[in-house]
Amino acid sequence: MSTQQEKKISNFIEPVIADLGYELVALRVIGSQKLQTLQIMAEDPTTRTLDLNGCTKISRAVSAILDVEDPFASPYQLEVSSPGIDRPLVRARDFESNIGFEATIETQTPAENGQKKYRGKILSFTGDMVTLSTDTGEEEIELADIVKAKLVLTDELIKANQSKRPKQQEQIQEQQEE
Structure with a gap:
């Protein structure tokens, strides 16, 4: 179940991830109001994996859009990973x-x-x-x-x-x- 904040963030980052050739699998915002962490799980739709290069591409692109949209009131951390086995x-x-x-x-x-x-x-x-x-x-x-x-x-x-x-x-x- 997603929060309103997660849905809002998902709406603007999902197209960015798709433009890179990947799919958003899951997104979570965790932590306290002082420091939140945005966890993104994505994958290549053909291989259903995500390598380090893919994580880097997604991280850079998502960071840029987060700077524009500014969905967090305080500092945040970004984590990008594959969904795993x-x-x-x-x-x-x-x-x-x-x-x-x-x-x-x-x-x-x-x-x-x-x-x-x-x-x-x-x-x-x-x-x-x-x-x-x-x-x-x-x-x-x-x-x-x-x-x-x-x-x-x-x-x-x-x-x-x-x-x-x-x-x-x-x-x-x-x-x-x-």
């Missing part, structure tokens, strides 16, 4: 592309039994519903009700990401040659 699940396609992997999901609205936190394997994503296989059965959760969701670091997830590596390295090399 145990990435947050924010967009519909994050769930679609991670079917079969384990995730934790926290909802805004409690279920009839009061439960708001779930852990299980993503079985499907249809329309705006995530189906999760948990220890107690299948749970259907609306995307709009999700406050926080993240992949769980498992051996299965690590193996899947390792098998993608050679293909990703090939794509990165091709991009650098262009």
Whole structure:
């Protein structure tokens, strides 16, 4: 769930990141009023990774737009990173592309039994519903009700990401040659 400030910042930095050929995955503002930190997670849509060069490009471009828009009343820090292997699940396609992997999901609205936190394997994503296989059965959760969701670091997830590596390295090399 994003704050108004996060939504406002996202609206003006997302096009900047897209112009660089990357996608904004997640954005958070954390810290106190005295010193806030803007955390940005982005990725290359073709490789689903972000290398140091990409972090640098995004950081410089976002810093420039933040200087113009000035969304912070006090000093702030900027952090740019890749989503990582145990990435947050924010967009519909994050769930679609991670079917079969384990995730934790926290909802805004409690279920009839009061439960708001779930852990299980993503079985499907249809329309705006995530189906999760948990220890107690299948749970259907609306995307709009999700406050926080993240992949769980498992051996299965690590193996899947390792098998993608050679293909990703090939794509990165091709991009650098262009």
